Amino acid sequence: MTDPLEQASDLELAKLAQETDEKAFAEIVRRYSPRVFQVASRFFRERSQVEDASQEVFLRAYTHLADYEGRGSLEGWLTRIATTTCLNLLRNVQRQPESVLAEMPEAEADWLDGHLAGVSAERHRSAEKSREAADLADRVLGTLSPDDRLVLMLVDADEMPIKDVAGATGWSESKVKVQAFRARRRMREAVEKLLAGRKRNPSKRSTTEVEG
Amino acid sequence: MKENHIVDLLESRSLGSLSVAELEMVKAHAAACPQCLLAYQAAQASLLLLQERASVVVEPPPFFQTKVIAAIREQKLAPKRLGFLNVWQTARPVIASMGAFVAILLALTFFMNGSEPPTGPADLASVNDSAPEWVIVDSDDVGDEMTYSQALTVLYDPTMEAGDGDGK
Numbered sequence: 001m002t003d004p005l006e007q008a009s010d011l012e013l014a015k016l017a018q019e020t021d022e023k024a025f026a027e028i029v030r031r032y033s034p035r036v037f038q039v040a041s042r043f044f045r046e047r048s049q050v051e052d053a054s055q056e057v058f059l060r061a062y063t064h065l066a067d068y069e070g071r072g073s074l075e076g077w078l079t080r081i082a083t084t085t086c087l088n089l090l091r092n093v094q095r096q097p098e099s100v101l102a103e104m105p106e107a108e109a110d111w112l113d114g115h116l117a118g119v120s121a122e123r124h125r126s127a128e129k130s131r132e133a134a135d136l137a138d139r140v141l142g143t144l145s146p147d148d149r150l151v152l153m154l155v156d157a158d159e160m161p162i163k164d165v166a167g168a169t170g171w172s173e174s175k176v177k178v179q180a181f182r183a184r185r186r187m188r189e190a191v192e193k194l195l196a197g198r199k200r201n202p203s204k205r206s207t208t209e210v211e212g
Numbered sequence: 213m214k215e216n217h218i219v220d221l222l223e224s225r226s227l228g229s230l231s232v233a234e235l236e237m238v239k240a241h242a243a244a245c246p247q248c249l250l251a252y253q254a255a256q257a258s259l260l261l262l263q264e265r266a267s268v269v270v271e272p273p274p275f276f277q278t279k280v281i282a283a284i285r286e287q288k289l290a291p292k293r294l295g296f297l298n299v300w301q302t303a304r305p306v307i308a309s310m311g312a313f314v315a316i317l318l319a320l321t322f323f324m325n326g327s328e329p330p331t332g333p334a335d336l337a338s339v340n341d342s343a344p345e346w347v348i349v350d351s352d353d354v355g356d357e358m359t360y361s362q363a364l365t366v367l368y369d370p371t372m373e374a375g376d377g378d379g380k
């Protein structure tokens with residue numbers, strides 16, 4: 001027998017949850033935890049951090065349920081809470097100094113070398129290379145401000161429309177554009193330094209097989 | 213190309229959002245301009261890094277909703293504890309000032325009484341608790357019927373015989 005709550009609409013669930021029906025809220029959590037985890041994964045890499053952040057998002061959602069009037073989608077409302085909560089949590093995490101970029105592990109350096117040597121996108125995206133790239137991305141993003149990191153992940157990585165990013169963050173569309181412009185510059189400059197460093201030290205270049 | 217070559221374009225828009233024509237123009241310029249080549253390579257690498265980072269998604273664990281509901285229940289209890297603490301913190305200065313007021317009153321009572329001469333039997337008794345008055349007043353034999361003046365009469369009236377308390 002199927003649970004009637006599983007058939008209920010988002011609005012019905014929200015109304016029931018507002019009347020302190022825990023089962024209805026549990027159904028909201030079941031339905032939207034993948035989306036909230038996806039948002040939290042943009043900010044944090046460690047499973048425990050993502051899980052803690054997601055839990056915090058749902059706790060905030062529960063305490064602010066009365067604010068949800070059903071005008072927009074529940075998913076959009078939760079995405080906004082997830083974005084702002086994760087951004088605030090990330091602001092409490094100390095930014096890495098730029099010097100950490102110099103202490104790049106060999107695997108990440110290999111990825112950059114492969115990029116400079118023009119390795120094909122397919123090979124660049126093998127599972128192992130993807131992990132190295134994600135590690136390197138975290139290293140670079142860790143030197144940027146949380147706002148820069150957020151806007152780069154949403155606008156450039158997820159290709160979210162500016163309007164949607166504004167909705168998720170609560171910023172104006174012009175602020176999103178300006179923030180993205182500056183964040184791109186800072187990220188490009190950081191990667192440029194890494195690439196320049198690899199070019200200056202060709203002896204340290206990886207022996208990874210590359211395509212011409 | 214303007215002074216900034218392709219840099220303005222690379223910063224104002226994501227490389228992935230450029231049209232084919234725009235991308236071709238960027239590539240052609242980068243091939244001829246060593247300074248812009250590095251900027252283009254960096255923009256390309258940045259986009260790839262971001263895309264790889266975005267592909268890392270942590271899935272919710274099973275029973276995550278149970279964990280959230282448990283946390284909500286815990287949170288519901290927490291404000292009560294906080295509420296009690298808040299009441300205590302608010303009341304603490306009031307209670308402290310009340311305590312100080314009572315202490316001042318006690319001190320004043322003690323000093324005021326200390327400066328006045330003893331008047332009543334209790335005061336006399338406090339001066340010398342082995343005085344006859346104290347013995348009479350404190351005696352179980354006297355009972356509630358005997359007044360203070362009667363007690364003085366018993367003690368100091370020379371016409372009455374000792375040991376004949378009822379005057380016979």
